[in-house]
Amino acid sequence: MRSITRVSAVSAASALASFACLATASPAQAIGTAPFTITESVDFAVEGANTFTATGPLCAAGTFVDDVQTQAPSGGSFNGPDHSGGFNLVIRTTYSCTDGSGSFFALKHVHITFTDTGLTNTGPIQLLGGTGAYTQLTGHGVDNGTASGDTGTGLISGFVTR
Numbered sequence: 001m002r003s004i005t006r007v008s009a010v011s012a013a014s015a016l017a018s019f020a021c022l023a024t025a026s027p028a029q030a031i032g033t034a035p036f037t038i039t040e041s042v043d044f045a046v047e048g049a050n051t052f053t054a055t056g057p058l059c060a061a062g063t064f065v066d067d068v069q070t071q072a073p074s075g076g077s078f079n080g081p082d083h084s085g086g087f088n089l090v091i092r093t094t095y096s097c098t099d100g101s102g103s104f105f106a107l108k109h110v111h112i113t114f115t116d117t118g119l120t121n122t123g124p125i126q127l128l129g130g131t132g133a134y135t136q137l138t139g140h141g142v143d144n145g146t147a148s149g150d151t152g153t154g155l156i157s158g159f160v161t162r
Contacts, residue, residue, distance in 0.1 A: 033159045036139065038095070040064065040154035042147070052095060057160055058104065059097030059133075067092045086113040089121075095130075102132020108143050118148030125156055137161075 036056030043049035050064045070090040093106040110123035127139035141158015 033161050036141070036156075036158060036160050038154075038156040040145070040152075040156070042152035042154070043150060044147070044152065045150040054095075058095075059099050059101050061099075062095055062097040064093055064095045067094075086111055088112070088123075097132075100132075102130055102134045104130030104134035104137050110143055110145075118146060118152075121145045121147075121154070125158065127158075127160055 034057050036054060036058050038052050038054045038058065040050065040052045048063070048065075050066070051061070052064050053061045068089055068091050070088075072088050089108070089110050089112060091108040091110065093108060094103055095106065096103045105128050107126045107128055108123060109125075110121040112119055112121050122142070122144045125141050125143045127137050127141075129135055130137050137160060139158055139160030141156050143154055143156045145152060145154035147153075
């Protein structure tokens with residue numbers, strides 16, 4: 001009986017130690033994450049004139065190319081924009097760093113809304129790898145932008161996993 005009590009006491013102590021470790025551990029998602037921002041500038045009149053600046057573990061500046069994958073009205077009608085004048089886009093974006101560190105890829109799902117002076121967009125973004133220093137890059141954030149005339153700006157903020 002004595003050995004069973006000792007085994008039970010050791011098991012109980014091990015279980016308590018395990019629970020104590022779990023209680024003090026940080027969430028797995030919070031480990032190795034860092035905030036970032038990307039500020040995009042678009043000149044619709046000049047092809048290939050899309051530039052960006054960035055913060056966080058991304059390169060400081062470069063150029064980018066948007067490739068629209070899917071376009072759909074948000075109201076379910078395929079006859080044009082929905083009753084609010086909006087539609088959805090799925091965009092694959094390649095950001096190329098001017099410092100030579102590589103390129104990184106993003107998948108954006110934005111809702112476009114027309115305004116009196118142009119348009120606005122908002123939606124989630126995922127960072128999905130790249131080349132060079134960015135092959136293992138993953139992250140997520142929110143893309144908010146505006147456009148009027150021949151120019152547009154976008155501000156993306158979120159977190160990358162290192």
